[in-house]
C-alpha cells in the first residue's frame with residue numbers, strides 16, 4: 375500500500391515544480407503593472423491647484439502671479455489663498471493681516 379502513496383507524492387511534487395515558475399512570473403508581472411499604475415496616479419495627483427479655486431491673483435509673500443504655479447494654499451477669512459511654495463505660505467501665516475493686501479484678492 376505504500377507505493378501508490380509515494381507515486382502520488384512524486385506526481386504532486388512534479389506538478390508543483392512544473393507550475394511553480396509560471397505562477398511566480400504571473401505574480402511578478404502583476405506587481406510590476408501595479409507599481410506602474412501607482413506611479414502614474416502619483417504623477418496625476420502631483421500638487422497642482424486650479425487657479426479657479428483661488429481667491430488671490432498674486433502670492434502675497436513674493437508677489438508671484440498664481441497663474442505661474444501654485445504648490446500650496448491657505449484659507450484666510452473664507453478666502454483660498456494660493457502660494458508658489460510652502461515657505462511663502464508659512465511666511466504669510468506669520469502675519470496674514472499685514473500681507474493679505476498684496477494677495478490682490480479677486481472677490
Ligand SMILES: [Zn+2]
Pocket residue numbers: 433435436437438457458459462
Ligand atoms: Zn511665493
